[in-house]
Amino acid sequence: MKFCSECAQPVSLLIPPDDNRPRFVCEHCGTIHYQNPKMVIGSIPLWDADGESRVLLCRRAIEPRYGYWTLPAGFMENDETTDEAAMRETMEEAGARVELHELFSLLNVPHVHQVHMFYRATLLDLDYSAGVESLEVRLFSESEIPWNEIAFPTVSHTLKQFFADLNRIKSEGGCYRLHTRDLRKPMRQDT
Amino acid sequence: MKFCSECAQPVSLLIPPDDNRPRFVCEHCGTIHYQNPKMVIGSIPLWDADGESRVLLCRRAIEPRYGYWTLPAGFMENDETTDEAAMRETMEEAGARVELHELFSLLNVPHVHQVHMFYRATLLDLDYSAGVESLEVRLFSESEIPWNEIAFPTVSHTLKQFFADLNRIKSEGGCYRLHTRDLRKPMRQDT
Numbered sequence A, B: 001m002k003f004c005s006e007c008a009q010p011v012s013l014l015i016p017p018d019d020n021r022p023r024f025v026c027e028h029c030g031t032i033h034y035q036n037p038k039m040v041i042g043s044i045p046l047w048d049a050d051g052e053s054r055v056l057l058c059r060r061a062i063e064p065r066y067g068y069w070t071l072p073a074g075f076m077e078n079d080e081t082t083d084e085a086a087m088r089e090t091m092e093e094a095g096a097r098v099e100l101h102e103l104f105s106l107l108n109v110p111h112v113h114q115v116h117m118f119y120r121a122t123l124l125d126l127d128y129s130a131g132v133e134s135l136e137v138r139l140f141s142e143s144e145i146p147w148n149e150i151a152f153p154t155v156s157h158t159l160k161q162f163f164a165d166l167n168r169i170k171s172e173g174g175c176y177r178l179h180t181r182d183l184r185k186p187m188r189q190d191t
């Protein structure tokens, strides 16, 4: 940020009175331009049929991580709720209708100022199709997931925890729980 | 937003190519200025002694809702995690040291572009004290809570759900669960 978005004068980086960290401040009109983390919200669309549990992944048609696989997810918008964001992104990226369940994972990615959240979801039909930000969309069983071609550590972590819970529930019963984790390092594939 | 924060030229509100909603766009330098919801993160500091469960509330020394009671909470900052934000706000507003537990509530407040989250926490000692944004800080048992003087519906809702879970766990066992809710109407006291 170089200029004030209210009055177009140059901004200064300084600690305002009663604050304890540097902000972009306009000394002309007095506006303090706060910058805060953003939420990336998505779903884990599950299709359970013929004794097999499969999840819907999208292959990215955009940078970063062009060509890599991800769960449908994207930046939450103003005027919507976290659930609405998850369903909207699932429709936009995968053309998929889902019934949304509870929040499954919450992952902090502080070095990029993001919090990622994924909701469990049930895919309602097989009429999905790649949106403009996806090259292709398809269902993967746990053994088919291309672990070395997953776009983001938050997605790898969510998928691993999801299948762990799913397998445990199938064998022992019980229920899903909320998984939280901090992913502090630069984006890597080995988390 | 009136001017581009990168080049100081006036911005236009228009739908960029491959997008589906109006954004503030700088037609001079090409920057798209996205605006996204913010996270407000806090804690529910519990002090359990002499058979009584009490939570720590702060009376606000700032607008909005000057003089009303709230759980310690505030805007999440860049470069921190949700847990760190909850602990920092608890220290800044209530001067209180807590051990943080799992996420207890997630509340969408879409008309103000906010998501509020509260973590369960155990107060570690009684050396709390009002920070600059608080007039006073004190412990309240469930029956003492000033329900008509709570600052925000997200705080009322979180406190009600918290004591409901606490009472159920004391009488029947079991555990806390994540409470999610959308609070769509303008801020009111009756939620």
Ligand SMILES: [Zn+2]
Binding pocket: A004, A005, A006, A007, A008, A009, A026, A027, A028, A029, A030, A031
């Ligand atoms: Zn200004």
Ligand SMILES: [Zn+2]
Binding pocket: B004, B005, B006, B007, B008, B009, B026, B027, B028, B029, B030, B031
């Ligand atoms: Zn510009």
